[in-house]
Amino acid sequence: MSPPEGFPMIAPVGLCGMAVRFSDTLSEPANRAALAFRAALEKESWHGVEEVSTSLTSAFVRFDPLHLSHDTLEAQLREMLSAQDWYKAALPGGRRHFRIPCVLGGEQGPQFADAAAAAGLSEVQARAELCDARPRVLTIGFAPGQPYTGELPAHWDIPRLKDLTPKVPQGALVVAIRQLIIFANDTPTGWRHIGQTAFRCFRPEADEPFALRPGDEISLRAIEAEELQAIRERDQDGLGGAEIEGIA
């Protein structure tokens, strides 16, 4: 694809940050570009750079402006941008597929019917589509380990609710704007709560505290509330019964 008009662009983020933005709307190539650019930045490890990360379609550099000037960093970023077509970059290596048990609808997903209707589907159709989907982790953010996954088919481009739901529990599956999120913590949200998992995105005490990485894929295995309860009772690793396989 050709880059969106005006992109990629470099923008300041406070005094000690700079973002390289590949689009201002979500697209698969822009997300891939951000991930690849971040990986390249990590490899460079420039003096004065303290941290790199990505959001949906941007890479971010946190740096110490007393050790790396804004002008120098911007010039280095521009040079790196022009070195290749980042929108055609490959996905990160070492990707994995997480198959995550999830109760869809009912008390554990009180806004499932509403979300299906907003997507123009019957509940049966919506359930089938969600279980067939294999959305990719586009970014981890907002809360620790929390995945933004997508994209679902276009009819799932349903808006966030204006009135926030005051508290949706940890492990909740929520949907909006063609994306699915599994919440890392209890949180208020404008996304529709359509299901419940026992998956813990963040386990501070574990060897690998953050379960998912950008580029990983997830899919849902529909289960009943009783099975979720059973999974919770025997769950030791916080993965909530997820099965993990490498993506070749």
Added chain:
Amino acid sequence: MSARCLHVLEAGPSVTVQDAGRPGFLGEGLSRSGAADALALAEGAALLRQGADLAAVEMAGMGGTFRTSHDMRIALTGAPMRADLDGSRLTWNASHLLPAGAVLRIGAAEAGNYGYLHLGGGVATRPVLGSRAAHLAAGVGRALQAGDDVPVGDDSGGACGLTLDPVPRFNGGELRITESMQTALFSDETRARFEDTEFARDARANRMGVRMAFDGAPFAAEGQLAILSEVIVPGDIQMTGDGTPFVLLPECQTTGGYPRIGTVIPPDMPRVAQAGPGAALRFRFISQQEGVEALRRHRDALAALPRSVRPLLRDPAQMPDLLSYRLIDGAVSAHDPDPEGDRK
């Protein structure tokens, strides 16, 4: 001999262990956390002549009652709170000797919001991902409560009874901001009005962010309201749906879709965290270059903090810990006792 520890007899609602935070996990969705007032950590370290990387006890609004297992050096910094040791008033912004078993009571903040109790040797809880800082929003650590025994590291020793003049930051004032990713979404007129408006820290404030109350029309961004979620850093001034600014603090989320009009520079963040209720705050845009210069001066001032420490001259009538007073002798003999002479 038993391990050195701080016994928590009573704790205010939001007393946590904090250090410089846990940088490096933005890409994993975990914000840095760490002391809301990083300057207070540096002041405590200067008073105890120890590293600023050591963890301390942060007390939001209200302190607690504590006792130590061993004689310990302590320092009190940040928002001044009423503190007494077995009933004798302790000076804030100073170091003291806390004899084993004595009861230290720290009350409500008299100005500002976040007070700090530093211990010689530092709080020695087990680090999580390289830091001892609680991050309640992320589920790392928890607030201290009555009955907790908080481990304290070995103290290499040193003087007590030292004081310093804190950098003023408890009464609001001007906050310098630089442009951020979405500043251009706000019209020149809106930005000018933003700079002209007087704000006050709203009661709806915590370690995630501070809501800025004001009189007048909301501050709206132009054009698309549904902006794509982008990276967030502490200091970002997020304009929520109703046009009210929130300044984000160390426990903020890592990404967000609200437009940000600008970002408070790091040297002015302690002023955001410590603005007392009703203290007037204003924002002023500065250039990136001015921001870098301000950061340089701030780092220089931090480096100079240890030299600004001087003996606490006390009324002998309020001197229960003669031992600590004696410790001053010799330890700081080369120091200029004139407080004015210390100000840079």
